[in-house]
Amino acid sequence: ETGVTQTPRHLVMGMTNKKSLKCEQHLGHNAMYWYKQSAKKPLELMFVYNFKEQTENNSVPSRFSPECPNSSHLFLHLHTLQPEDSALYLCASSQVTLAGGPNEQFFGPGTRLTVL
Amino acid sequence: ILNVEQSPQSLHVQEGDSTNFTCSFPSSNFYALHWYRWETAKSPEALFVMTLNGDEKKKGRISATLNTKEGYSYLYIKGSQPEDSATYLCAFRNYGGATNKLIFGTGTLLAVQP
Numbered sequence: 001e002t003g004v005t006q007t008p009r010h011l012v013m014g015m016t017n018k019k020s021l022k023c024e025q026h027l028g029h030n031a032m033y034w035y036k037q038s039a040k041k042p043l044e045l046m047f048v049y050n051f052k053e054q055t056e057n058n059s060v061p062s063r064f065s066p067e068c069p070n071s072s073h074l075f076l077h078l079h080t081l082q083p084e085d086s087a088l089y090l091c092a093s094s095q096v097t098l099a100g101g102p103n104e105q106f107f108g109p110g111t112r113l114t115v116l
Numbered sequence: 117i118l119n120v121e122q123s124p125q126s127l128h129v130q131e132g133d134s135t136n137f138t139c140s141f142p143s144s145n146f147y148a149l150h151w152y153r154w155e156t157a158k159s160p161e162a163l164f165v166m167t168l169n170g171d172e173k174k175k176g177r178i179s180a181t182l183n184t185k186e187g188y189s190y191l192y193i194k195g196s197q198p199e200d201s202a203t204y205l206c207a208f209r210n211y212g213g214a215t216n217k218l219i220f221g222t223g224t225l226l227a228v229q230p
Contacts, residue, residue: 003159004159031216033216040222041222042120042220042221042222042223043207043220044220048217050216055216056216056217090159090160094216096216103148103218104150104165105150105162105216106159106162107152107159107160107161108159109158110159
């Protein structure tokens, strides 16, 4: 596997279900991200993990719970979602250095989530 | 609230046409501007990262320019081909913003008819 992979690619769940999205990066990066894309809206940053520590929570409801067990894996745990949470969820990774830099992010193909 | 605007929202051109679209972003505290190409059902793919005012970058038939003083970037595609059909996203990063945060526009959807 190369780049950033995401599973599953499609997920349909009921509002009472609990499910998890998985992301894995094979690029040796030290930062990982969750984004949400709803129809006709820009990519919206949800969470940032730097060196496995969460450094950004962009006012995301608690029904979305991220987990980063190591620098290569990122999960998004979902519970009691609402139909308006239906969207494409993208994972990305990048290499962050203390010297800064443009922070080019590499994306996975996304999970298309439908909440019934 | 930082806002990134892209225009047009969508564009339909014939094969062989040249085209361009715009990304507008806040001109203060500029750090970097990214362009991504996103084909349906695939991952967004990085095209360019630009950091300096007046930067011009080129990859094959695609090129981009950057004006940080007035807050815009242009993406040009010369001699469009059907395989160029995709959504083109720009993303802005500023100094003093949250760590690693990219702010995306809604994209320009390009359809190239053979």
